[in-house]
Amino acid sequence: KAGVTQTPRYLIKTRGQQVTLSCSPISGHRSVSWYQQTPGQGLQFLFEYFSETQRNKGNFPGRFSGRQFSNSRSEMNVSTLELGDSALYLCASSSDSNTQYFGPGTRLTVL
């Protein structure tokens, strides 16, 4: 089975722009979670989707949004980028909301 894939792997944007990151879960997994890791911080939970519905949300501003499609692929969007949004963004998929399988991440740099 193919693992979780994320695109793009690296991205450079400037302040004020918006960005969309994509995550394709393991086949058959219906739950997709998103996390942010910034230097000096642990993994911070952004949101989790299951069957196209957001089930849970972390403490991030409204500039961070996401969605999930009928094939379980998920996207997250960050609008009006700030320097502090520079981070590694990881998504993880799960079949039963227990073990989560992580993708390789997207490294976002905001200049």
Add this chain to the structure above:
Amino acid sequence: ILNVEQSPQSLHVQEGDSTNFTCSFPSSNFYALHWYRWETAKSPEALFVMTLNGDEKKKGRISATLNTKEGYSYLYIKGSQPEDSATYLCAPDNDYKLSFGAGTTVTVRA
């Protein structure tokens, strides 16, 4: 998001030695505890999911115990090898979201 503490933040171990470290989490509303290993330039890899008080899991030379009543879990590495060098993360599971600790970074010296 739950307050999760892992200690120590880092440790250095001689190859062949055994070591252990701690994850502390709120004991109320407990559902499950996850342990992950995160090697540099790789994705976090799931080690264990533990749900029951007194649970004990083992994977090769790595094992973990869980105390849900007092809110802690220990992870043990027996006979450390250089390939065990990684950051070990714990995360209690609360209503479909994981709250990760900052991790314990283990460096095994040959």
